[in-house]
Amino acid sequence: MPNPGRIALLALVSSLAFTQTACDVVPRQALRQSQLNAYALHQRNEILALERDGLNGGIQQMLVENQDLKHQVSKLDSNLKLANERLNNLASERGELQNRYVTLLKQVTDMPNPLSEEARRRFEELQKKYPNFEFDPMTGVSKFTGDILFDSGSAQLKGSAIPLLKEFASIMNAGEAKRLNVLVVGHTDDQDIVKAGTAQQHPTNWHLSTNRGNAVLTALSRNGIKEDRMGVSGYSKFQPVIANSDDKNRQKNRRVEIFVLAPDAVVAGWDKPGVTRQ
DSSP: OOOOHHHHHHHHHHHHHHHHHHHHHHHHHHHHHHHHHHHHHHHHHHHHHHHHHHHHHHHHHHHHHHHHHHHHHHHHHHHHHHHHHHHHHHHHHHHHHHHHHHHHHHHHHSSSSOOOOHOOOHHHHHHHHOOOOOOOOTTTTTTEOTSSSSSTTTOOOTTHHHHHHHHHHHHHHHHGGGGGGGEEOOOSSSOOOOOHHHHHHHHSSHHHHHHHHEEEEEEHHTOOOOOEEEEEOOOOSSSOOOOOOHHHHHHHOOOOEEEEEEETTTTOOOOOOTTTOO
């Protein structure tokens, strides 16, 4: 029969062993969980640090790009101011030139007719022959009005215009008219250039008016008028003879005028051939 004392001793030893094992297991589990938590926190901190570094780098890059953008904007603003100043200067110069030419043409219009009686007679006959050719016997100014010389938007002389210009040159090359000079002036109506094909050759009405004047001058040169007797200019749409209120009026404003000038007439500083300004 078992000894009660021994049984009690074994029970006490077993109880102590169980207690010791239980106390050892609980701290180990807590320690492992703490280690896992610490490792996870460390990993999260590393990710946050990388994100922070990336964000700081992005901010620095944005600051650099912002400085570059400010520099470009400042440069563009400076260039824009310079361009506006140049445009204002050009507009002022063009206005001065416009006023000068208006004054000069008025002086030309007010000059006495330098043509001889024979030349005036021939020009009046030419006017009867070509209804769209106008001749002022008081001033000697000739006007090729309407579309007698050119199609709308064109600086190419019509075939029907060649005989008229040939007869005009013949008059200017006969008798005392040989000593006279010629100023060819082109004009347009108020319609801007819109057709792409036309704009390639004449981007603006300035180009169209001067190109038409050049075409007439060239035709007169081919028909014997010496080039040192001639000059050419263009007024675009800014010297209408009548308000551009309808197509009929616009046709009248599309014209080329020829001013016949005495040898001593001063127009835009016109000097005699061979004279050089100092």
